[in-house]
Amino acid sequence: MIDRAGVSATIKKRYGAVLRAQWLEKCATHIEQELRGHEEAAGSGRVMHLETQVRLVAEQLVHSEISDSCHPSLVVEAGSQLVKRLPEHPGAFLQVQSVVEVGVSKYAMWEAAREKEDFEQRGIRPSYLPQLTDEDESGSGDASSTAGTQAQAQTQAPTQAEASGDRRPKIPHKMLKLVLTDGQRQVSALEMEPIVQLSAELAIGSKVVVTGAQILEGTGVVCLRPGNIRVVGGEPTQYAQQTLRARMAGLLGVDDRRHT
Numbered sequence: 001m002i003d004r005a006g007v008s009a010t011i012k013k014r015y016g017a018v019l020r021a022q023w024l025e026k027c028a029t030h031i032e033q034e035l036r037g038h039e040e041a042a043g044s045g046r047v048m049h050l051e052t053q054v055r056l057v058a059e060q061l062v063h064s065e066i067s068d069s070c071h072p073s074l075v076v077e078a079g080s081q082l083v084k085r086l087p088e089h090p091g092a093f094l095q096v097q098s099v100v101e102v103g104v105s106k107y108a109m110w111e112a113a114r115e116k117e118d119f120e121q122r123g124i125r126p127s128y129l130p131q132l133t134d135e136d137e138s139g140s141g142d143a144s145s146t147a148g149t150q151a152q153a154q155t156q157a158p159t160q161a162e163a164s165g166d167r168r169p170k171i172p173h174k175m176l177k178l179v180l181t182d183g184q185r186q187v188s189a190l191e192m193e194p195i196v197q198l199s200a201e202l203a204i205g206s207k208v209v210v211t212g213a214q215i216l217e218g219t220g221v222v223c224l225r226p227g228n229i230r231v232v233g234g235e236p237t238q239y240a241q242q243t244l245r246a247r248m249a250g251l252l253g254v255d256d257r258r259h260t
Contacts, residue, residue: 067183075087091211100176102177187221
């Protein structure tokens, strides 16, 4: 059995998320049914430690829609929708609604995302790497031409490696602007210093914990620095198609249909 009260208290203490009782009940019931089926198949049963229960519920939480699973936590100014302050430790449990790289043009971001996706999914070489010749692709050249190609590659390798790092397409990272929500209110956040956990590829719908961040007076904008934000993860299914490439194509109004 899932200890509803124990799990709820632990998640609140750890992530700052105040779970809705109805969502937690559905989540716990689903987990219990799944576990019961496994136990019956194995012919055994056991009592789960609270930490295991918390982990199982947290796995469902990060993939949920925050308005369904959590009570709102952002405090706004009276008569205004501007965020006044963030909850004290452990902070505000929020969902990423938007992430945009404001230090690089949208077109450059779209091209970078397209090249990276093509490289990872179909093995298409990025435009900034030298194209392979027919002999390179077929491996049918004679011994002398092959040796010459290998020697040339060895000569060029250091320069290309320096230019492209591990030779994989990179997504630019200058300054990110995020829109975060507690399920009821939204707040804008700016990356004031590089934060390793953040990327323009951060999944829409993923969960973060924000704490100790400065809020610009009169704007309600949260200033993010290392130590102010922790990415918990997750990706609700309804946002699965909102990849960086798809989002940039939408902003540019370009036809980016994949052709197989």
